[in-house]
Amino acid sequence: MRFLLDPEQHAFAASLNGLLTAADTPSVIRDWSRGDHSGGRALWSRIAEAGVFALAVPEEYDGLGARPVELAVAFVELGRYAVPGPLVETVAAAALFTEPALAKRFLPSLAAGGTMATLAPMDSQYALDGDAATTHLSLTPDGLRLAPGPATPARPSLDPARRLTPLLPGGELLSPTPPTEQALTWARLATAAQALGVGEALLDRTVAYVRQRTQFGVPIGSFQAVKHRLADTKIALEFARPLVFGAALTMSPADVAAAKVTACEAAYAAARTALQLHGAIGYTAECDLSLWLTKARALRGAWGSPDECRDVVLSARA
Amino acid sequence: MRFLLDPEQHAFAASLNGLLTAADTPSVIRDWSRGDHSGGRALWSRIAEAGVFALAVPEEYDGLGARPVELAVAFVELGRYAVPGPLVETVAAAALFTEPALAKRFLPSLAAGGTMATLAPMDSQYALDGDAATTHLSLTPDGLRLAPGPATPARPSLDPARRLTPLLPGGELLSPTPPTEQALTWARLATAAQALGVGEALLDRTVAYVRQRTQFGVPIGSFQAVKHRLADTKIALEFARPLVFGAALTMSPADVAAAKVTACEAAYAAARTALQLHGAIGYTAECDLSLWLTKARALRGAWGSPDECRDVVLSARA
C-alpha cells in the first residue's frame, strides 16, 4: 500500500498543467461557447498528443493500455483549466469499443486525437457538444448505434461551454451488447476527476481574490466567516480527492459512484462559496470565474445524479 | 388578519413566565430525573391553576374551551423552563375524551391539575413518565384503554427528565373509536410550542454565555464565526414561531405537522450550536444547559419524526 502518486504521475500532471497554462483556456472556452471550435480542436490535439485519450485505449490499438489512475490525473488538470469539449464522452466511447472490429476501426484515431466522440446516454436525449464532435454514438434499447449526426438546434446548458445536442435517429448498429456499465464507470471516473479539478480551481481563485479584495480597510480574507467557509471548501475537496484516486485503482462501480457524487458535491459547494465570496463580480459572465462556476453545476448532474450514485454505492453492499 | 398575540395573550405568557421563574425549575427537573416527583407535582398544580390544562378542556367540563393559541403560548413558556412531566400527553388525553361519559369522568380533574395523564402512542411501546402519571392510557388496535399502570422498569431517555415506561397490558376499554388524529394534532402542536421555547432558552443562554466568556482576551461572542452561528439559530427560531401560532389558529394536521418539524429542527440545531459554543462546560450534566440540550433531541422524535411530519404536509396537498 502506497497511496500516493508516483513521481511519473506527478510529472505527467505537471506537464499537462504547463500545456494548459500556456493554452489560455478562458478564451478557448469562450470561443467554444460561441460555436467557434477552432481553438478547442487545436487544444484537443495537444491533449491527445500528451497521451490523455491513449490512457483509455489498449496498447494493441495504439493506446497506452487502460490506465485509470493516469486518466484521473489528467482529468483533474482538464477540470482545473475548464477545458471544453466531449472529453468524458470520448473516454466513455473508448470503453465501449471492446469488440475487436470496433476497436480496430475506432480506437487508433481516438487515441491519436483524430476522433472527438460524443455519446447520448440511455436516460438522456442529449449528447454533449454534438455540433463539434466527429463521431456520434447513441446507446439505444437495441444497442450501440453510430448516429448519422447531431440534430439541430442544440439546447443550451447552464454551462455555456456545454452544448447539448439531440442526435439524429437511426444509423449503423455497431453492437447489440455494448459494455455499457464499463463505459459508465469510465465516464463517471473521468467526471469525478474533472469535477475535483474544477473545485480546486474555484478554491484557488477564491483564495487569491479574498486576499486582495479589501472592504472596511482590510482584505475580506481576514474575516472569520470567509476563512471558515473556505476551510470547509478545502476539507470537502481534500476528502473527495482520495475517493477519486481510490476509485481509479479499483474501478469498481460502487467506488467510482462514491467518488463521482463526492467530488461533484464538493465542486458544486466550492462554486457556491466562490460565487458568494466574489460577490457581484463572480455573478458576471465576463469574469473568468463563471467558466468554472457553471461547469461545477453541470458536472454534478452529468453521468449519474447524486442520488443515482448513492444508490449504486448502497446496492453494491446489499 | 392580525397575526400578533393579543395583550391578554402576552399577559398570560408573562404571568406563566413569572410563575416558572420563581419555581427554580432546574432543581425540580433534577429531582424529577432522580424519581423524586414532589417538586414536579407541586409545579404541575400551579401550572393547572394558571389554567394551562383548562385550555384543552371544554367549558362544560370546567375548562376554558379549546384554545390552541393560548395553549401554544403556555407551552412555549413550559419549554423555555424545561418543565418536566407528561404535559403534552395530558393535553393529548384531553383531546381523546370527547365522548360525554369520558369527558365527564376525566376532564374536570384534568383541567384542575388532579390528573397527570400519560399516553402510549400507537407506534411506540412507551409512555412518558408513567411512573409519575396518575392516569395511564394506551392507544391499541382495539381502541383507547385505561392501562392498569406502568410496567417496570422504565427505560431511560437521552433526556434524563423523561422516563419512558411500558404500560401494563389490558385494562378498561374506554372507547373503541377514540379521536386519535385530533389527539395527535394537539400533541404535535404542544410539542412544537414546547420545542420553540426550548430553542429560545438555548439561544438566550448561549448569547449570555458568549458575551461573558473570554478567550484570547476578548469575549468569544465577538468572533464572527460565533456570531454567524447564533444568527442562524435566531433565523431558524424566528421562522418556526409563526408556523407554530399559525398552526394553532388553523389546527389543520398539515399545518401542525409543519410547525412540529420546523420548531423541533430549529430547537435541535439550537442545541447543537449551544453545545459547541459553550464548549466542554455545555457537555456536562451539572451545567443547567444540559436540561435543555437533551430535551431538544428528545422532542425532535416525540409524537412524529421529522420525516413523518413532512409526509403529512405533502399528503395533505395530494
Added chain:
Amino acid sequence: MDLAFTQEEGAFRAEARSWLHAHVPSTPLPSLETEEGFAAHRAWEAELAADRWSVVDWPAAYGGRDCGLVRWLIFEEEYYAAAAPARVSQNGIHLLAPTLFAHGTEEQRARILPPMASGHTIWAQAWSEPAAGSDLASLTSRAVRTDGGWLLSGQKTWSSRAPFADRAFGLFRSEQHTAKPHQGLTYLMFDLRAPGVTVRPIARLDGKPAFAELFLDDVFVPDEDVIGEPGQGWHVAMSTAANERGLTLRSPGRFLAAADRLHQLWRTQGSPHAMRSRVADAVIGARAYQLFTYAAASRFLDGEPLGAEASLNKVFWSEYDIALHETALDLLGPEGELADTAWSEPYVFALAGPIYAGTNEIQRDIIAERLLGLPKGRR
C-alpha cells in the same frame, strides 16, 4: 390573533384574481433582461397601470388604490399564483418610491411617481462602485456644485436594469474630507441618456445583460432631482436600504407560488421518495415566510418599526430561494442542466440573492449585533 381576512379583503382578492385571470399573458414573456423582453414587460406595466394594479398600495393620486399593506400582500399572492410576469419596474417601486414618500418633495412625487407606476419611466439603481460593495460608505463618485444643480462624475457598477432603463438613482460624494465616510453624501436621480453617461451592459452568469457599469463624466443634474438635503444622502438612503431588506423586496406570494409549482413538478416526476424532504421543506418554508411576513405586517400596522428584523427576512428568503430552485433542477434530472427550462433563469436569478441587497454575511453581522446584542468585532 387571527389569520382571517375581512369580507372586503376577500372581495379585493377576488377582483385581483379575476383581473389577472383575464389579463396575464398565456405564454410567458421573453426574459426581461433582454431588449425585447424589457419592452414586453414595460408594456405589461402599462397594462397593469391602466386598471390601477401596478402600485396598489400607493395613494390614488399617483396611480394606486391606497389599499394598505394587507391588501398589497393579498395582491402579491394572487399575482404570483397567476404566474404573472416579473416586475421590470421593481427598482423604482421598491427602492426609490419609498424614499420619495419619506424624503421627497410633493413636486418630486407628483412628477416622478405616476410615470413610474405606468412603466413609462423605468428606474435602475446605482449604489455600488468597484471599491464600494459591502462597504458602501466608502464610495467615491462625486457630485460637484454647479449653477442650478450638480455635476456627477465617477463610476457605478452592478446597476440592475440599467442596460435598458430610463433613469437611475444613487449616492454621490458632495463633500470631501468629512470626519466619517458616510457623511457628505447626496442622494440624486439622473437620466441614463443624459450627456456624459456611458452605460456598459454587464452579462450575468447566463449571458443576459442584467446589470451595467455606469461611467459618469460631468453629468448635469438639476437641484430638483436631489432627494432630501445635500450631504444627508446616507440617512436618506438607509431608510431605503432598510426597506429594501424588508417586507417589499420579496413578497410571500412569490414563494408560495414557486413552492406550489415545485410540488407539482415533484408529482409529475413520480413523487420520488429521495426528494420528498426537500420538497416538503420548500412547501413549509413558503408558509413560514408568509406567516412571518403577516406578523411583521401586523407589527408594522401597529406602528412598530421593523428595523434589524429585515435582516432575518433577507437571509431566509435568499437561502430558501436557492434551495427551492436547486431542488427543482435536481427533480428535472438530466434536463436540469438545460438553460431554457422554466426553472433555469429563476435559478440563476436566485443565485444572486445572498449577494445583493446587503450580503448575507453583513446581514448575519447585523442580526448578531443588533438583535442578539453581541459585541461588534473586527469581523
Added chain:
Amino acid sequence: MDLAFTQEEGAFRAEARSWLHAHVPSTPLPSLETEEGFAAHRAWEAELAADRWSVVDWPAAYGGRDCGLVRWLIFEEEYYAAAAPARVSQNGIHLLAPTLFAHGTEEQRARILPPMASGHTIWAQAWSEPAAGSDLASLTSRAVRTDGGWLLSGQKTWSSRAPFADRAFGLFRSEQHTAKPHQGLTYLMFDLRAPGVTVRPIARLDGKPAFAELFLDDVFVPDEDVIGEPGQGWHVAMSTAANERGLTLRSPGRFLAAADRLHQLWRTQGSPHAMRSRVADAVIGARAYQLFTYAAASRFLDGEPLGAEASLNKVFWSEYDIALHETALDLLGPEGELADTAWSEPYVFALAGPIYAGTNEIQRDIIAERLLGLPKGRR
C-alpha cells in the same frame, strides 16, 4: 500508487482477526465511564497486552510489535470490525506516549511505557483550565521549584478518564511574567492519588463521570517526571497536540465499522428511502476517511511532516461521527430517544468531537491560515 497490501501484511491482518475472534467479549463490556466498566476495560487492556496486541506499533521493548504504521491501520480496521471494546488507555497511548518517544528520556520510556501498554497504569490528560480552553497558553496552574522536584498547584478541568485513572500529564507555569504566555511552561506527569490532589468527577450529558476537575495543592513531582526541559513545555506539548489531531486519535477502522453497522441497521429497518442519502453518505465518508488516512500515512512514511493537515482530519471525523450517529438515532424511530441502545452512548460521545482536541473553530482558523494562506484576523 497502489492500495494492495503485501502478503505479510495480509498474514498480519489474518492473525489479528483470528486473535480478536477468539478473545473479544461476546457481550459488550459495561461503559468505561463507570467504575465497573473502567475495571473491565483495564482487564481487557491486560488481555490485549498479554499477546502484544495493545500497542502494535511500539517497539517490542515496551510491549509492542514494532509493526509500523500500515499494520497499525490494519490492526485498527480489524479491531473495530470485531466490535472490540473501547480503549480505556487511549489518553496514554495516543497523547503521552508520542511525547515520550519524541522528548522523553530512555529511563522515562522504560519506566512508563510498559505499564501503560499493559493497562496497569491508566493515564488521564490534564490540559485545560477553567479560563484556558481554546486559549490554552493562558493557563495559570503553577509548578514551583523545590528540592529534587516541583510542587504543583492550581486547577485543571475536563480531565478525561481522571475519575478512575492512575496518573495524569499536563502543562504547568514554571516561570511567571514571561514575554509571551506560552513561554515558561513545563510538561509534567503526576500521580492522581498523590497527597494534595483532589479529583472531582464531572458527569457528562448522559450522567456518566467521563472527566474530572483536578485541584492541586503543593503536589510533589520528582524531577524524573518532567518531560523535556523545564520551561519548554509548550513546544513539547504541541508535538503531542499535533499528534492528537493527526492520524492516531480516530483510526479509519472505527468509522468503517460504524458505517457497516449503520448500513445493517438501515436494512433491518426496511431500507427506508427517506434515509438512503444519509446512510450512503456515511458509507462513502468512512471510505473517504480511510483513503485520506492511507494517503497521509504514505506521505508520513515518505518522511513528510503532517502538520496542519491534521486539522482537516479533525473537522472531518468529528462532524462525520455526529452525522452518522444522528442518522442511526433517526433510523431507530421512537427507540432513538432511549439512552440504553447500542447507539446512545456513542452518540453522546460523538457530540464532544467538535469541542475537544482543539475546537473545530480553531481548526478552521488553522486550515484557513496555514493551508490556504489567508491573513490572520482577530477572529
